Amino acid sequence: MLLFQQLAAITEGSVVQFVQDHPVVHLLTDSRKLSQPVGSLFFAIRGKYNDGHKYLAQLYAQGVRQLVVEQGEPEAQKALYPEANILLVHNSLEALQKLAAWHRSQFHIPVIGITGSNGKTIVKEWLSQLLSPDEQIAKSPRSYNSQLGVPLSVWQLNQNHTLGIFEAGISQPGEMEKLRQVIQPTIGIFTNIGSAHDEGFTSRQQKVEEKLKLFKEVELLFYCSDHTLVHEAVQARNLHTFTWSRTQPADLTITATTTAGHKTIVVYTYQGQKQRLVIPFTDEASVENALHCLAVLLYRNLPLAEIQDRLDKLQPVAMRLEMKEAINDCYLIDDTYNNDLAGLAIALDLLASQPKRGGHTLILSDVLESGLPEEKLYEQVAGLVQAHGVERLIGIGKTLQAHAAKFGSMGTFYQSTYAFLEQFRPGQFHNEVILVKGARVFEFEKIVHAFQQKVHGTVLEVNLDALVHNLNYYRSKLAPDTKMMVMVKALAYGSGSFEVANLLQFHRVDYLAVAYVDEGVSLREHGITLPIMVMNPSPDSFVKLRHYNLEPEIYSLEILQALLDSAPATDPVKIHLKLDTGMHRLGFTAADFDALFILLHQNPQVQVASAFTHLAGADEALHNDFSLLQLATFRKLAAQVEERLGYKVIKHALNSAGIVRFPEHQLDMVRLGIGLYGVEATGSEQEALRPVSTLKTTVSQVKSIKQGETVGYSRKGIADTDKTIATIAIGYADGYDRRFSNGVGEVWIKGRRAPLIGNVCMDMCMVDVTGMDVKAGDEVTIFGPQLTLVELAGRIGTIPYELLTNVSARVKRVFFAE
Ligand SMILES: *Cc1c(COP(=O)(O)O)cnc(C)c1O
Numbered sequence: 001m002l003l004f005q006q007l008a009a010i011t012e013g014s015v016v017q018f019v020q021d022h023p024v025v026h027l028l029t030d031s032r033k034l035s036q037p038v039g040s041l042f043f044a045i046r047g048k049y050n051d052g053h054k055y056l057a058q059l060y061a062q063g064v065r066q067l068v069v070e071q072g073e074p075e076a077q078k079a080l081y082p083e084a085n086i087l088l089v090h091n092s093l094e095a096l097q098k099l100a101a102w103h104r105s106q107f108h109i110p111v112i113g114i115t116g117s118n119g120k121t122i123v124k125e126w127l128s129q130l131l132s133p134d135e136q137i138a139k140s141p142r143s144y145n146s147q148l149g150v151p152l153s154v155w156q157l158n159q160n161h162t163l164g165i166f167e168a169g170i171s172q173p174g175e176m177e178k179l180r181q182v183i184q185p186t187i188g189i190f191t192n193i194g195s196a197h198d199e200g201f202t203s204r205q206q207k208v209e210e211k212l213k214l215f216k217e218v219e220l221l222f223y224c225s226d227h228t229l230v231h232e233a234v235q236a237r238n239l240h241t242f243t244w245s246r247t248q249p250a251d252l253t254i255t256a257t258t259t260a261g262h263k264t265i266v267v268y269t270y271q272g273q274k275q276r277l278v279i280p281f282t283d284e285a286s287v288e289n290a291l292h293c294l295a296v297l298l299y300r301n302l303p304l305a306e307i308q309d310r311l312d313k314l315q316p317v318a319m320r321l322e323m324k325e326a327i328n329d330c331y332l333i334d335d336t337y338n339n340d341l342a343g344l345a346i347a348l349d350l351l352a353s354q355p356k357r358g359g360h361t362l363i364l365s366d367v368l369e370s371g372l373p374e375e376k377l378y379e380q381v382a383g384l385v386q387a388h389g390v391e392r393l394i395g396i397g398k399t400l401q402a403h404a405a406k407f408g409s410m411g412t413f414y415q416s417t418y419a420f421l422e423q424f425r426p427g428q429f430h431n432e433v434i435l436v437k438g439a440r441v442f443e444f445e446k447i448v449h450a451f452q453q454k455v456h457g458t459v460l461e462v463n464l465d466a467l468v469h470n471l472n473y474y475r476s477k478l479a480p481d482t483k484m485m486v487m488v489k490a491l492a493y494g495s496g497s498f499e500v501a502n503l504l505q506f507h508r509v510d511y512l513a514v515a516y517v518d519e520g521v522s523l524r525e526h527g528i529t530l531p532i533m534v535m536n537p538s539p540d541s542f543v544k545l546r547h548y549n550l551e552p553e554i555y556s557l558e559i560l561q562a563l564l565d566s567a568p569a570t571d572p573v574k575i576h577l578k579l580d581t582g583m584h585r586l587g588f589t590a591a592d593f594d595a596l597f598i599l600l601h602q603n604p605q606v607q608v609a610s611a612f613t614h615l616a617g618a619d620e621a622l623h624n625d626f627s628l629l630q631l632a633t634f635r636k637l638a639a640q641v642e643e644r645l646g647y648k649v650i651k652h653a654l655n656s657a658g659i660v661r662f663p664e665h666q667l668d669m670v671r672l673g674i675g676l677y678g679v680e681a682t683g684s685e686q687e688a689l690r691p692v693s694t695l696k697t698t699v700s701q702v703k704s705i706k707q708g709e710t711v712g713y714s715r716k717g718i719a720d721t722d723k724t725i726a727t728i729a730i731g732y733a734d735g736y737d738r739r740f741s742n743g744v745g746e747v748w749i750k751g752r753r754a755p756l757i758g759n760v761c762m763d764m765c766m767v768d769v770t771g772m773d774v775k776a777g778d779e780v781t782i783f784g785p786q787l788t789l790v791e792l793a794g795r796i797g798t799i800p801y802e803l804l805t806n807v808s809a810r811v812k813r814v815f816f817a818e
Helices: 007-011 053-059 076-080 092-104 122-133 149-154 174-184 203-216 230-235 284-299 306-311 341-352 373-386 398-402 402-410 417-423 445-451 465-475 487-495 497-506 519-527 539-547 557-565 592-602 621-645 654-663 789-795 800-806
Strands: 012-017 027-030 041-045 066-070 083-087 111-115 137-139 164-169 187-190 220-223 241-245 252-262 263-270 273-279 321-325 331-335 359-366 392-396 411-414 433-435 461-463 481-487 511-514 532-534 553-554 573-578 606-612 648-650 668-670 691-705 725-727 744-747 752-755 765-768 779-783 812-817
Touching: 007 083, 012 076, 012 511, 027 092, 041 092, 041 187, 053 066, 053 076, 053 606, 066 092, 066 306, 066 402, 083 092, 083 621, 092 149, 092 174, 111 122, 111 174, 111 203, 122 137, 122 164, 122 306, 122 402, 137 149, 137 417, 149 164, 149 174, 164 800, 174 203, 174 445, 174 648, 187 779, 203 230, 241 284, 252 284, 263 284, 263 392, 273 284, 273 306, 273 779, 284 306, 284 461, 306 402, 331 341, 341 359, 341 373, 341 433, 341 553, 359 691, 373 398, 373 402, 392 398, 392 402, 392 497, 398 402, 398 445, 402 411, 417 445, 433 445, 445 648, 465 481, 465 812, 481 648, 487 497, 487 557, 487 800, 497 519, 511 592, 511 668, 519 532, 519 539, 532 539, 553 557, 557 592, 606 668, 621 648, 621 654, 691 752
Parallel strands: 027 041, 041 066, 066 083, 111 164, 111 187, 137 164, 187 220, 220 241, 241 252, 331 433, 359 392, 359 433, 392 411, 461 812, 481 511, 481 668, 511 532, 532 553, 553 573, 573 606, 606 648
Antiparallel strands: 012 083, 252 263, 263 273, 321 331, 321 812, 461 691, 691 725, 691 779, 725 765, 744 752, 744 779, 752 765
């Protein structure tokens, strides 16, 4: 077992305090993911947006006793954490990498390292499916391929593994050598080269060269020699290779690929023999990924029939973890594509980060691919489940059932998915957050289906990783002590308020703001504990507002008086004073101050938490002078507020556009809105944000019409030639603006734009798909990465805010993490 004092030599650090030895079992890099304090070693990492050292005290209080900290942290730490072992290193992330590299070097087994622009995760997952009959495999969970993810992946290796499969992803020069030292691959796979992360490199060539560094010491490199840049760079290095190609002689030469239904027939020549195999996919990317895997299987001399048998069982890999509403106010986290220990730990972290509501439930299948003896494996599973606070376990599968006793009284067990579904009654589940986590063979999608509410074909997909990216982008613009309020009014700009609020709470924003009391109440009922400001509180809702500990915006004497009348003078309440500096919507002006402060002095139970104003033209440079005037006026008025109150309040003025345009006026807090949802309102830094919402629907029917015929109401869509049109399942009642009618709007379908033809109807509309291969059931994107909100809003003379908030309540919101 690894002891704390060995870490100094391994990481080139120095032990500044040693109290006693603890096992080093869990490497912790995110304080929020602590589940087992004993045995955890925390690396305080300084990142672009955050600093792990800020969480030392909290982790120490939670029982963590092994800390890795960086230079520059004061001696004081010894006194602050008297019972902790403390290791001082030059750079915590590098120390983590060195420790993982040391761990890797303890195992003398083959390790496959995979890199390339696309397909890394799929090839890794498929190879591990394909090789699992012969090997005990340790692999990267999900897409853990970064400077942080790779060491955590490699740390899983244990005595029982016979093969490692790890992926490596980079975004700039210098990164790959570090990953190579951690993975120490003996076999390489270079999937392909494309545009991903081009911005980090001076040329494609440089990127290829950098990626190739992973394979410096491999015994064999698999790659497709049709990627010319890759091929030339590999040739120049004299590596031992296994090539495959569709166009030139190679170790494996693909002579034909033809699609037949949902399959692809591959004809190839290997070792002088012509053979034929079937791949259960047809899309280009899947075929390429499968061919990489085929090369590995052939090289391992597996019999052809066995290869075919294993290929037949390949399943698509869900790259993301979806969260969706389910029956009886339950909430589902759908993670049904594999079930290994590392993946389980990640999914449990996500479950633990959700508010408790009616409890946390886990539906779990037998755990596969662990490389551990069964007894030990289920001890660890039980430990994880308990450490993450799961209250109810539904175990499915014979092995899990055999170890039921390890889970105490929380578990109910079933032999098979079928046995569970037979006894499933919706009434057994209420208001719970349910993680559904099962290996592919258990077909847990049937369970997800049983839990799901009816889905209407149109969905708004919300990318939670993109939200976090955007949040961090704005955070990086703030001074360290500037607070952040995030606007989640209007269902979080249409994207679903509770889910977004929950994510913001997890990422520690300081305040939320909603428009109405009912929105705030709903957040509270979903377990949101952050302070919440309500911008349009109506007097008849004040009792509720106080009951739910919401904080009103107060913009007039009348509204303040109504608030005072809503409760006895002994009940304390926090308010936010809105000052009108030129927007002329709501707010006090200096003329109101005398009366305002008389009332406030008479009512000391009212505490002014903040004073704020709103800029009328922050999005346009044209109005900069006016904005600056507003800001100057605000500073003056806010100073008077503090002077007359006799205490400090939080002062804030900037919305999303203001944060970008007037960084020197952040004051104590900013109010982030549209930027979080992926629209940079000034337009100048749009590239830095990621799109968050994608509105999708499906094709209901495709038909051919003749020249001169018309489409839809009022016969507005006139076919000027023979046409193919597709009817799609979205209309103005879903929030799809009628102004998009007759060619003004376009949708994205099968990788191309298709213009609207005719008028938008209430529940559907028609698009022109002439010359395209479109059929009923195909997916259609209304807005998303390919058709931006900014472009679409421009076409109908409105703003992205309106398109986002118009998406009607009947459109289901689906949240996912990558
Ligand atoms: C909506 C709102 C914001 C956020 O504005 P964005 O332009 O979306 O960033 C800030 N402050 C107030 C008072 C708001 O009503």
